[in-house]
Amino acid sequence: MLRTALVLGLLALVGPFAIDMYLPAMPGIATAFGTSETAVQATLTAYFIAFGAAQLVYGPLADRFGRRPPVFLGLAIFIAGSAGAALAGSIESLIAWRTLQGLGGAALMVVPRAIVRDLYTGPQATRLMAMIMLVISVSPMLAPLAGSAVIAFAGWRTIFAVLTAAGLLSLLVTALAQPETLPPTRRLPINARALARGARQLLGDPGFMGLTLVGGFGMASFFVFLASAPFVYVRQFGLSPTGFSLAFAINAIGFFSASQAAGYLGDRMGMRSLVRRGTAGFTLCTLVLFALALAGAATLPVIVAGLFCANLCLGVVIPTAMVLALDDHGENAGLAASLGGTLQMLAGGVMILAAGPFFDGTALPMLGAIAVCGLAALGLTAAMLPRARIA
Template structure:
């Protein structure tokens, strides 16, 4: 099990590092290219949208061709994207290479969980999955600190060099250490007609779509923060790269801490009621943040405090809303999970694209965009859960 934990841990942390590791370098990147904040944010959008869409591809491919081939394909694409980003000389070129990174990185979110299910069951599977999920949960908080450490030895290009090395290590581990966990007799060809029928059911189900988008706009608030935080914290608040990385990690503690207790809270108050209350709290805390910033009280401590509370609410919302969305679709849970994950990533990318032109390096546009995400999530929750109660 230690061998599996090592390999899957390296694979699982690669994509979160690709998203968050270079956040401290975004202002530097903007200066080097002479670009605006909104233009630099396109390097995040370029990663998020292919990353979300490609998850629909890797799951069926892994069922049809085994686990190692799609993993190696994804890692190879990610490696090429990292090297391309390393040597980019224009911002549009960097966006394109980031998109290629996202296209490859999607495999590293989908397939490791399938590898766990293939090889282990019962308590052993739970233990190994917990290790993988811990890496996925902790690495986004620590990634900016890793990025700051790398920046001490070079500029933003050094971060992509580090990601290329990580991808090469992943290829070596997958090739020489990780065995194929899906026997040929268990593999099944991709059925596009079955996928189309399942997708039609999901896209015409208001409950599934509504709850998925509730989680999606919750995630979108994270993405808005990720895209803008380095400019606000280092530019407007005057933090150093290390201080920004620490502030980023603290803001994420609320989410990951609350998510660990979501199951216990749901058992006490019920899943639907918990989502309703938590989304209401998320909206109120994001609205409070916006009003305080608007009134001129948007210090780094006010920002951090409100975001910790808002993100703690999201820690209860995001995993539970997906469980509720899948509740009536057990026969196509895999497809529903893939579509749900894709929709959430795309919603986040589109939110950055729509709000990016309004960012000016200060806290107000970021706080406003996060509050808009909270408002949309609140309205969707009210509509969806009222309908769910009425039809129950």
């Protein structure tokens, strides 16, 4: 299991690196292109939406051709998008190349989840998903610091050159170290009617939809933070790019340290109970933070500490919800993984767009949008989780 976790984690690491590594550069990109903060945030929104929509394609491809070919295709597209972003001459061009990056990186989200479902179910799958997330945790803890170092010595364009190299390395890792996990006898032909029927089945399953959207709004809180924090931490609180990276890493440590306990806690208290309790804790933390911001008491240490606690709770929710959403859908795990991933990424993109008009460079709108994500996740847990067919 450890070898599989390392390989899948390294593959899944590429997409988050494409987000986290360039976060410290966002204020500088706005200055370089003479554009607004909202326009630079659009480079994230474009990536998320493309990343989400493309998962609908890679899932069926993974069910039809096996798990490896879609990874090769996605990496080729990601490499092209990264190289183009390094040469972008305008913010519009950068948005377009980031969209292409997202279209390619989506494969690295869908296929590892389907491989996990090929190999394991239940708490074992949660443990493997948590181990993968431990590898991925390198991204939010080290990628912004790496991005800061690159900016200091070579400028923000070099970040995308590094991402191009990461894509090439991932191609090599996949070719040499990741075997095919879907035998030809289990592969499904691409059939528009069958896909529509499978999608209707998934969309009509309250357990799948509830768990997917609980995880989706949890992830959306991350996306709102990613789009806003570089400006809030640097401009409101005066942090350097390196200081922002360190503050960002503290929040990430909360999430990924908790995710490692998800399998154990799922065994002890039941996976449904774990999702319910974790969501409640996350929502409480985000509401307290927002209340402190309204009272003018949301200092930088308070925000960092509050988000750390919120992400501790969220760390047990997202891997558990991902696994439970797929447990009843092993016969079309690729489609379920892709549809679930699409819904989650679209939730994140929509939340960034919805919060954008309220963003004024301060922490209040950011914390308000994160609290809305918590309330949405809690409401879905209460309304839909009792109807899920899980233990």
